[in-house]
Each structure stands twice: as C-alpha cells, then as structure tokens.
Amino acid sequence: MSTVAASGSIRRRLTLQLAAIAVLLSVAFFLIVRGVAEQAAGQTQDQILAASATSIADALRSEKGQVQLELPYSALSMLGSVSEDRVFYRVAIAGRTLTGYDDLPLPALPEATGEPVFATFDYRGEPVRSVTLSRNVSIGERPVEAVISVAQTRLFLGAIRARTSTIAAAVGLAFFAVAVSLSLWAAHSALRPLERLALSVTRRGPKDLRPLRAETPAELVPLVAALNNFMERLRASLARSEDFIAEAAHRVRTPLATLRTQAEIAYRRVERPENRAALKEMILAIDESSRSAGQLLDHAMVTFRTDHLETEQLDLGELACDTRNRLEPTAELKDIGLELELPDAPALFEGDPILLENALRNIVDNAIKYSPPDSLVRIALHICGGDYVIGVCDEGRGFGTGDLRRMTRRFSRGTNVEDIVGSGLGLTIADEVARAHGGRLELARNKGGKGACVSLVLPRP
Amino acid sequence: MRLACLATALMAIAATLAGAAHAFETEEERRFPAARPGSELRVISTADTAVFTPIILAFQAENPEVAVTYVTASSRELMKALYEEGAQFDLAISSAMDLQTKLANDGLVRNYSSEATARLPAWARWRNQVFAFTQEPAVLVLSKSAFADLPVPTTREELIRLLRDNPERFYGRIGTYDVRRSGLGYLFATQDSRNTESYWRLTEIMGRLGARLYCCSSDMISDVSSGRLALAYNVLGSYAEAQLHENENILIVEPGDYLNVMLRTALIPNTARNIEAAGKMIDFLLSLGTRPELTRKTGLPPVDPSVFDRNNAFRPIRLGPGLLVFLDRMRRETFLRSWVSSIEQ
Ligand SMILES: Nc1ncnc2c1ncn2[C@@H]1O[C@H](COP(=O)(O)OP(=O)(O)OP(=O)(O)O)[C@@H](O)[C@H]1O
Ligand SMILES: [Mg+2]
Numbered sequence: 001m002s003t004v005a006a007s008g009s010i011r012r013r014l015t016l017q018l019a020a021i022a023v024l025l026s027v028a029f030f031l032i033v034r035g036v037a038e039q040a041a042g043q044t045q046d047q048i049l050a051a052s053a054t055s056i057a058d059a060l061r062s063e064k065g066q067v068q069l070e071l072p073y074s075a076l077s078m079l080g081s082v083s084e085d086r087v088f089y090r091v092a093i094a095g096r097t098l099t100g101y102d103d104l105p106l107p108a109l110p111e112a113t114g115e116p117v118f119a120t121f122d123y124r125g126e127p128v129r130s131v132t133l134s135r136n137v138s139i140g141e142r143p144v145e146a147v148i149s150v151a152q153t154r155l156f157l158g159a160i161r162a163r164t165s166t167i168a169a170a171v172g173l174a175f176f177a178v179a180v181s182l183s184l185w186a187a188h189s190a191l192r193p194l195e196r197l198a199l200s201v202t203r204r205g206p207k208d209l210r211p212l213r214a215e216t217p218a219e220l221v222p223l224v225a226a227l228n229n230f231m232e233r234l235r236a237s238l239a240r241s242e243d244f245i246a247e248a249a250h251r252v253r254t255p256l257a258t259l260r261t262q263a264e265i266a267y268r269r270v271e272r273p274e275n276r277a278a279l280k281e282m283i284l285a286i287d288e289s290s291r292s293a294g295q296l297l298d299h300a301m302v303t304f305r306t307d308h309l310e311t312e313q314l315d316l317g318e319l320a321c322d323t324r325n326r327l328e329p330t331a332e333l334k335d336i337g338l339e340l341e342l343p344d345a346p347a348l349f350e351g352d353p354i355l356l357e358n359a360l361r362n363i364v365d366n367a368i369k370y371s372p373p374d375s376l377v378r379i380a381l382h383i384c385g386g387d388y389v390i391g392v393c394d395e396g397r398g399f400g401t402g403d404l405r406r407m408t409r410r411f412s413r414g415t416n417v418e419d420i421v422g423s424g425l426g427l428t429i430a431d432e433v434a435r436a437h438g439g440r441l442e443l444a445r446n447k448g449g450k451g452a453c454v455s456l457v458l459p460r461p
Numbered sequence: 462m463r464l465a466c467l468a469t470a471l472m473a474i475a476a477t478l479a480g481a482a483h484a485f486e487t488e489e490e491r492r493f494p495a496a497r498p499g500s501e502l503r504v505i506s507t508a509d510t511a512v513f514t515p516i517i518l519a520f521q522a523e524n525p526e527v528a529v530t531y532v533t534a535s536s537r538e539l540m541k542a543l544y545e546e547g548a549q550f551d552l553a554i555s556s557a558m559d560l561q562t563k564l565a566n567d568g569l570v571r572n573y574s575s576e577a578t579a580r581l582p583a584w585a586r587w588r589n590q591v592f593a594f595t596q597e598p599a600v601l602v603l604s605k606s607a608f609a610d611l612p613v614p615t616t617r618e619e620l621i622r623l624l625r626d627n628p629e630r631f632y633g634r635i636g637t638y639d640v641r642r643s644g645l646g647y648l649f650a651t652q653d654s655r656n657t658e659s660y661w662r663l664t665e666i667m668g669r670l671g672a673r674l675y676c677c678s679s680d681m682i683s684d685v686s687s688g689r690l691a692l693a694y695n696v697l698g699s700y701a702e703a704q705l706h707e708n709e710n711i712l713i714v715e716p717g718d719y720l721n722v723m724l725r726t727a728l729i730p731n732t733a734r735n736i737e738a739a740g741k742m743i744d745f746l747l748s749l750g751t752r753p754e755l756t757r758k759t760g761l762p763p764v765d766p767s768v769f770d771r772n773n774a775f776r777p778i779r780l781g782p783g784l785l786v787f788l789d790r791m792r793r794e795t796f797l798r799s800w801v802s803s804i805e806q
Contacts, residue, residue, distance in 0.1 A: 071792040073655055077783030084588040086566045087782035099791045124568045155588075 010194075011187045018183030025179070026172040033171070037164035041157050042129075044082070049131040050116045052079055053150045056091065057135040060146055067093050067137050067146060075150075083156030088123065088130075092147045093137070106149050109134050126153045193217045197224065209235040242304070249297040256290045287421045295425040298358060302429050305355055306436035314356070316347040316388055316458070320381055323360045327368065334373040338364070341380040347388050350461055351437050359433035362426035363392045363454045369420055370452065371396035386460050387439070393446055393453040404443040430456065485542040488533045493517050499526025502738040505543070506554035507536045508725070508761075513554075515758040520745045527738045536560055536644040543569060549732045551739040554725065554746075556597075557644040559784040561726045565590040566785060571729040573740050577747040582766045585724060587780035593724035594746035595761045596768065596777060599649045600698040601714040602682060607634065607691035608712065616718040617659045620694075624666045632670050634691040636681040639674035640800055645723065646675075649695045651787040651796060652721045652778055661803060667694065668804035686710045697723070703760035715774065722777045725761065 055075045061068050069091055079087045090100035107119045109132060116133040123130075130151035136143045193216065200214045211228035260283060267279040324340050331338045349356075367377045375395040382389045399407065400416040407414065408431040411424040431441040439458035446453050491510050506513060510531055517529050532550070534542065536557035542548040543564055555561050564570050570590040578592055585593040601620070603613065611627070614620040624631055638646020653660040673690070675681045678700045681693035686708040701713050727746055729739045749755055750763035769775045778784070786792055 068795070069791050070795050071786050071789040073783055073786045076786050077779070077781065080779075080781030080783055084781070086568065086588075087785065088566075099789055126568070 011191055014187040014190065015180075015183055018186065019180050022176050022179030022183065026176040029175060030165075030168045030172040033168040034161065034164050037168075038157065038161055041160040045129055045152065045154070045156060046118055046131065048078055048082065049118075049129065049150050049152060050133075052076065052089075053116060053131050053133050053148045056089065056148045056150065057133060057146070060091075060135060060137050060148075062137055062139045065139055067098060067139065067144070069099060071099070079150070079152055083159065085153040085155045086124075086126065086128075088128065088151045090149045092149075094144050098146070100149075104130070104149055104151060106147055107132050109147065120154075123151060128153050193220060201227070209238075245297060245300050249293055252293045253290060256286055256293070260286045260290070284419060284421065288423070291421050292423040292425075295423040295429070299425050299429055302355060302358060302432055305352055306432055309352060309355075309436055311350045311352055314349055314351060314353050316349050316356070316390065317342040317381055318346070319353065319356055320360060320379055320390055323357060323364055324379055327361065327364050330365075331368050331377065334368065334371070336368055336371055336373065337376045338368075339376060339378045341378065343381060343383060347381055347383070348461065349388060349437075349458060351458070352433075355433045355436065359430040359456060360390060360392075362430050363456065366426055366454065367392050367394040367396070367452070369422070370394065370417075383460065384457075388458045388460055389455050390458075391453060391455040393451060395446070395451040398445055398450060398452045399443065407443060408441060427454070430454075434458065484546055485534065485538045485548065487538065488535070490530065490532045493521060493529040493531065495521065495528035496525035499528065500735050500738050501528045501530065502552065502735050502742060503530045503532070503550045504552045504554060504742070505532045505534060505539055505548070505550040506552075507534065507539060507556050508554060509533060512759050512761070515755055516746070516749075519752065519755055520742060523745070524738070524741055527735075527741070540564070543730050543732070547732055549734065550730055551733040551735045552727060552742055553730055554727045556723055556725050557648065558591075558724055558726060558778055558780060559648055559788050560644065561591050561728055562587060562780055562782070562784040563788055564730070565728060566782060569731050571731055571733060571736065573729050573736075573743060575740060575744050577744040581747065581764065584777050584779065585764050591726045591728050591780055592743055592747060593726050593764055593777075593780070594743075594749055595699070595725040596722050596764050597725065597762060598698040598715060598720040598722045598775065599695045600701060600720070601716060602685050602693045602696045602701050603712040603714060604685050604688055604691050605710050605712050606688060613712065613714060614716075615714065616716055617657060617663055618718070620692075620716075621659060621663050621666055624663075624670060628670055631691055633673065634689070635667050635670055635672040636675055636684055636690040636693040637667060637672055638695055639676060641797060642674075642676050645678075645697070646695065647787070647793075648723065648778065649721050650800065653695070654796070656719055656721070656776070661799070663694070664800060664803040665806075668806045672804060674804070682708075682711065695721075699760050699762055702762075715772070717774055719776050720772070720774045722775050724764070724777055724780065726780070 052075045055072050055078075056069070059070050059072050059075075071089075076087055076089070079085070088101045088104050090102070090104040090106065091098040092106060104123065105121065107117055107130070109117055114134065116131045119130050119132070120127060121130070122128070128151040130149055132147060132149040135146045135148065137146050138144070197212070197214060197216065197220060200212065209231045211231060212224050214224075216224045263279055263283050263286060267276060267283065270276055270279065320342065321340060324338050328338055364377065364379060371377060371394045377392065377394045380391045380393075382391070397416055400414055402415060406412050408427045409424075410428050412428075413422055413424040427441065427443075434441045434456055437458055439456065442455040442457055444453040444455070445451075487505075489510050510533055513531060517531060521527060521529065536555050537560075539553060539555055540557070540560045540563075543550065543553060544567070553561070553564070565588055570588075572589045573592075574589045578586060578589065581592060585596075601614070607630070611623065611630075612619075614623050624635070638649065640647040640650045650660075650664075673684075675684075675693075678697040681690065681696050682701055682704050684690040685693050686704065688710065698713065698715070701711065704711060705713065727743050729736060729743070733739050747764070749761065750765055755761075756763060769777070787796065
C-alpha cells in the first residue's frame with residue numbers, strides 16, 4: 001500500500017474562501033452602514049440648520065425704517081435639542097451685521113434664488129457646518145437683502161459616527177462569526193459525499209472489484225465513473241493474467257508430460273548404454289523443467305494471494321495432518337516414515353489455508369526429497385510462547401556447509417543436491433507465506449547431527 | 462443674590478483695591494491659605510464669600526495642599542473678566558446660566574470629565590464644560606401679615622386676579638427684580654416670558670401697582686419680612702428658605718403652574734492654570750448632595766433629580782444654545798423695551 005501525499009485540503013480552501021468572502025461582506029456592511037448613518041446624520045443637521053435659519057428669516061420685520069429682529073427662542077434651542085454642539089449665527093443687512101457673531105463668514109450666495117447654501121469650514125477652532133440664506137425685507141419702499149447664517153459644530157456627527165461604528169462593527173463581527181461557522185458547516189456538508197465515497201472504497205475487501213453503486217452527487221459522477229471504469233479494467237487484466245499463468249503452465253506441462261512418456265518408452269527400448277545415459281539425462285531435464293513450471297505457477301499464485309491476503313479461521317493441527325496425508329504416498333515410495341505430533345487442543349489461527357498448506361507442503365516435500373530411503377521425518381506442532389511452531393525435521397543429508405539464509409532466496413539451491421530434481425523456489429514460497437502471516441521461517445541443522453530442521457513460526461492470535 | 466458683605470473678623474479682605482489692576486470690577490477677594498505648601502486655585506464667583514466659605518474650608522480639609530483665592534463679582538463683571546479681558550482664573554462659578562453657556566459656546570471653556578460629572582443628569586451639564594451643582598427655584602415670597610385675610614395665590618393667574626381685585630392693598634408693596642440691573646432677574650423674566658403668556662399681564666399689573674424694583678433677592682426678602690412689601694415675585698427660594706428661621710413674617714409660595722429653577726454652574730475657563738485643583742473643586746461641588754451639613758450652612762440646595770419627580774411644576778432652566786437667544790443684542794433690547802414699558806407706567 002502506498003501513501004498519498006496530500007497537497008492542500010478542499011475543506012480548508014473552501015472554509016478560507018468562504019471566510020474571506022464573509023470578511024469582505026462584513027467590512028462592506030460596516031462601511032455602508034456607517035456611510036449611510038453619517039449621511040443621514042449630516043442631512044438631519046442640515047435640515048435643522050435650515051429650519052433654524054428660516055425661522056430667523058421669518059422673524060425679520062421692518063419698523064420705523066429699520067430692520068428689527070426678535071430672535072425666536074426655538075431658532076437656537078432646536079439646534080441644542082439633538083446635540084451639545086456650539087451654535088453661531090449672524091444676520092447681516094446689506095453687508096452690515098445686524099446681530100450675532102460679527103466674524104462668522106458668509107459664503108457667497110447665488111443671485112436671488114432664496115435657496116439655502118450649505119458650507120463646512122473651520123470657525124473658532126472647530127469645523128462647523130453652516131447654512132446661509134437671504135431674504136428681502138422692505139424698509140419703507142426700498143427692499144434690502146438680509147442674509148441669515150446659522151452654523152453649528154459637528155460634534156454630533158462624530159458622536160453618531162462613533163455610535164454607529166460600534167453598532168456596525170458589532171453587527172459586522174456577529175455576521176462574520178455566523179458566516180464563518182456556516183461556511184465550516186457548508187464545507188463539511190459539501191465534502192460529506194466525498195468522505196462517504198472514500199469510506200465505501202476503503203471498506204471494500206481486496207478482491208472486491210465490483211463497480212461502486214453508492215449514491216453519488218452529480219459532481220462526483222465523473223470520478224466514480226472513472227473509478228468504476230478503472231476497476232473494471234483492473235478486474236479484467238487480473239483475470240487475464242491469472243488465466244494466462246494457468247494457461248501457460250498447462251501449455252508447458254502437457255507437452256512435457258507427453259515428452260517424458262515418450263522418453264521413457266524410448267529409454268526402455270534402447271539397449272546401448274551411451275544412448276540410455278543420454279535418455280536418462282533427458283528425462284531428468286524434463287523433470288526439472290516440469291518441476292520448475294509447477295513451482296513458478298505456485299510462486300505466482302502465492303505472490304498474488306499474499307498481496308491480497310484473505311484470512312479465515314483454521315486449525316493448524318488439521319492443516320499439518322492434511323499435508324502429511326497428502327504426502328504420505330510420496331514418502332512411502334522411499335520407505336520414509338512421516339511422524340506427526342500435535343497438541344491436544346486445536347491450534348486456531350487466522351490465515352489463508354491454501355497458502356499455509358502450500359508452504360508446509362514445500363517444507364515436508366524437501367524433507368522427503370533430501371532424505372535417504374528408510375528414514376524418518378517428524379512433523380511437530382508446538383506452542384512456543386506467543387508463537388505456533390511447526391517444525392519439520394529429517395535424518396537426511398542436511399544443508400551442508402554454507403549460509404543457511406541463502407536457501408530462502410529465489411532459485412537458490414544447496415551445493416549438496418546432486419541429481420535431486422528441484423527449482424530452488426520451495427523455501428522461497430514458504431518464507432513469503434510465513435512473512436505474509438506475520439511469521440518467519442527458521443532453518444536449522446538437526447541437533448542430533450544428521451539432517452535438517454525447518455520450522456514455520458506463526459504468531460498466535 | 463449677593464448677600465450684604467458680612468465681613469467677619471476671620472476674613473482677611475484683600476479689598477477692592479485689586480480692582481485697579483484690571484478693568485472688570487470685583488467686589489471682594491479673599492485668600493484661604495493652604496495647610497500644606499502646594500498649589501493655588503483662583504476662583505471667580507457670583508456667590509458671596511460668606512456663603513461659600515464653609516464649602517471652601519471643607520474642600521481644603523480634604524485637599525490641604527490647595528490654597529484658594531476666592532474673588533466675587535457680579536455675573537456681568539465675571540463675563541467681562543473672562544470673555545473680554547481673558548483674566549486668569551481656574552474656576553468660574555455663576556448663577557447666570559446664560560452667560561456661562563455663552564462662555565462655553567464661544568469656546569472659552571475647557572472640557573472636564575470625571576466620575577462625578579458622568580453621574581450628573583443630562584439637564585445639569587452642558588458639553589462636559591458647564592456643570593450645575595445647585596438647583597434654586599424662583600418663588601413668591603409673601604408677607605404673612607399682609608395676607609392675613611387674603612387667600613394665598615398658588616398660580617400666576619390667581620396672583621393676577623388677586624392683584625387686580627385688591628389694587629389699593631398692593632399699591633407700592635410689590636417687589637421684583639429690576640431686570641435691567643440683575644442678570645438673574647433677566648434670566649427669570651425671559652424664561653417666564655417663554656413659559657406663559659400671563660407673564661406680560663402680570664408685569665403690567667405690577668407696573669400699574671407701582672412695583673418696586675430690586676437688584677437682589679436678599680433685599681426683597683428683608684423688605685417683605687419688615688412688612689414694607691406685601692409680596693415679592695421671582696425671589697431665589699434658597700435665600701428665602703435661609704431667612705425663614707429668623708423671620709416669622711414671611712411665607713414662601715411655590716407657584717403651582719410652574720417654577721423656574723436656576724442651576725448654579727461651575728466651569729473651567731481656558732485661562733485656567735491649576736486644572737487639577739479646579740477639577741477637584743468641581744467634583745467636590747457635585748458631591749454637595751452627600752454633605753447635608755454644607756447644604757445647611759450655605760443654604761445652597763444640591764442638584765437632586767428626585768425633586769423634579771415629586772413636583773411637576775419644577776422646571777430646570779435648560780442649559781444649551783436656547784439661552785443664547787436672550788443674550789442676543791436685539792432680542793435683549795426688544796425685551797427690555799417691552800418690560801420697561803410694562804413696568805413703568
Ligand atoms: N530437508 C532438507 N535437507 C537437506 N537440504 C535441504 C532441505 N530442505 C532444503 N534443503 C536445501 O535447500 C535448498 C533450497 O530448497 P528449496 O526447496 O527452495 O529448493 P529445491 O528443493 O531445490 O527445489 P524445489 O523448488 O523443487 O523445492 C535445496 O536445494 C537444498 O539444498
Ligand atoms: Mg524444495
């Protein structure tokens with residue numbers, strides 16, 4: 001199994017992008033609310049200023065050839081009703097101040113519109129908003145222009161800005177918090193079908209190459225389709241290679257069998273010793289080839305099964321007994337006794353019975369093959385600490401000199417095999433099976449002096 | 462409102478000689494030395510030194526390092542000192558709410574805020590610059606002997622009817638402020654004119670009955686108690702209250718239609734140097750409500766919003782730009798012209 005390096009996370013990206021959008025919207029909300037509030041406050045101030053100036057204009061009257069003004073109480077008090085801003089006013093007749101603040105600037109008024117003119121400027125150390133309007137008052141026959149200006153500082157706007165800023169900031173923050181938690185939730189729920197799919201793929205058994213049938217959102221349909229397509233191809237190619245191996249082995253073995261029969265018939269017929277020797281060698285070579293083909297097929301099968309290990313509960317004692325029984329005829333041919341020693345209780349183990357049987361068969365096969373006729377082979381199953389140990393010991397020629405670990409390598413055979421037929425794959429197979437089950441293969445020289453001891457060590461569950 | 466200058470032996474009077482140094486006229490200047498060396502707090506005030514002495518001594522008991530120079534002046538002279546001459550004072554205390562408001566509006570006052578100012582009701586402060594520490598209603602003071610067989614009027618309408626029905630009894634025996642001379646009288650009168658139409662009828666009747674005009678509440682009160690006046694209109698309640706114990710003959714009537722309540726205010730002018738001590742003094746003045754012994758000694762009723770809940774007729778005069786209206790040159794001229802033509806017949 002290979003591990004896949006993750007480059008980024010959809011969930012994180014989705015969450016971050018949604019959060020970034022939330023930030024943008026919150027800030028936009030904040031600015032808009034503040035802007036609107038400020039504008040509204042500014043308009044309110046302008047309206048009150050205009051109302052104040054108008055009420056002053058309305059109070060203008062002429063009396064005995066002079067313009068008189070009784071400043072209405074409400075003209076100034078209304079300005080004090082919304083805020084504690086400073087208030088200034090000036091009434092000028094034909095450029096001469098009638099009453100109020102002499103130095104209050106009067107902006108230039110457009111000719112005879114009567115519309116109030118608003119201005120913002122600094123006055124007495126503070127920015128003020130002023131409104132100026134003109135009104136014609138008649139003195140006797142002659143109309144004169146009265147200019148009325150009312151100004152107010154803008155503390156009020158600052159206060160409104162501060163208050164709306166706090167409220168807008170609080171609402172913006174709350175909005176942001178809600179949006180982020182919603183985006184977390186959205187990212188989570190958007191990815192749920194993907195997780196479900198991943199789970200349903202990982203949950204499958206190693207040989208389950210059936211197409212996925214889980215309900216799939218539209219966006220994942222191409223992925224699932226591609227996956228199904230891929231699995232279909234994999235299934236087909238696996239089936240093809242299994243077929244191919246079986247077919248190949250069959251194709252090799254059948255003609256080899258025919259060839260061996262013919263060679264034996266020929267061997268019986270020919271008389272000349274040099275011809276007989278040649279045929280004998282030929283038969284031996286055919287046997288080697290046939291054995292190699294069989295072992296290669298077995299090895300291929302073992303490799304495949306260990307890659308996709310499928311285990312089941314089994315009794316190792318029963319397995320050893322089966323193996324012994326199957327090989328007994330072979331042993332009898334050489335008058336070799338096969339002894340079996342088992343514990344009383346069943347040795348329960350989770351494993352692939354075909355693989356384990358194959359491994360044990362190869363070990364026992366070696367013991368028979370490398371033993372002289374009329375000898376004894378002992379198969380014993382022990383429980384040794386946390387392990388099951390299936391030991392196979394014989395009285396044969398032993399491993400000879402040399403490195404024992406070398407024997408489990410592919411196609412590696414001992415130096416003392418003489419003309420005994422073999423391919424060098426038997427112990428390789430046994431070793432691979434032991435490893436696939438979390439165990440190991442141990443080779444040892446028989447302690448009694450003669451013979452070899454090969455043990456299959458498997459961890460107890 | 463300025464009590465007759467009762468110079469006691471304790472008082473070291475730096476006489477009005479000091480007035481030669483500046484153009485505005487002071488009435489009295491007194492220095493209260495500090496117990497420990499420290500800073501100097503210069504106060505200009507419209508309240509008599511005698512009235513304020515207990516407050517200053519109590520303040521110095523808590524702040525022994527502050528020496529206080531207490532200068533008294535009329536509200537107009539106080540305005541002149543600060544507005545026109547930029548005289549150096551750390552604190553200005555005045556009953557002329559309109560002038561105090563104008564000082565703040567025209568940018569001659571410093572901001573100040575503290576826990577004590579934050580506790581003030583909104584109507585008792587303006588712009589974190591003007592802080593009210595007393596509430597003193599304008600009342601009607603009657604002579605008990607003059608009203609022995611007459612019903613006591615409870616509203617201005619009743620008073621008008623009473624005066625109209627008994628002209629001979631009240632002729633020459635009515636007292637009120639000369640609003641031309643008294644800033645407080647002008648404040649009360651203008652607020653009256655704003656509050657009710659009957660004010661002008663009342664003024665006219667008082668004029669017809671030869672009303673006597675006064676500069677100060679204290680003079681009106683003593684004339685009522687001596688029996689020279691049968692009634693005085695728009696008298697500072699706090700002053701009358703103080704006289705009540707010594708005088709059997711006076712009766713205080715709080716008109717039931719409405720009562721103008723003057724707020725005595727303190728502010729820190731821009732010319733202040735000892736801002737820290739000025740702030741402490743403001744906080745101290747705002748704490749008068751928790752010092753009943755000072756209220757008793759000075760007769761200055763502290764700011765107490767619950768009074769307004771109890772008596773609906775109580776109306777605090779609103780601080781704010783509305784007060785600038787009657788300071789308008791033309792408006793003042795018009796008002797005084799109407800008033801004079803009503804009162805002088
Ligand atoms: N019981 C044994 N006694 C002596 N030598 C053995 C024994 N078992 C294995 N060997 C040695 O180990 C070598 C490797 O064994 P292995 O089973 O892998 O190959 P093989 O028996 O030669 O060929 P095959 O694949 O046909 O079994 C053998 O060639 C032999 O030399
Ligand atoms: Mg072998």
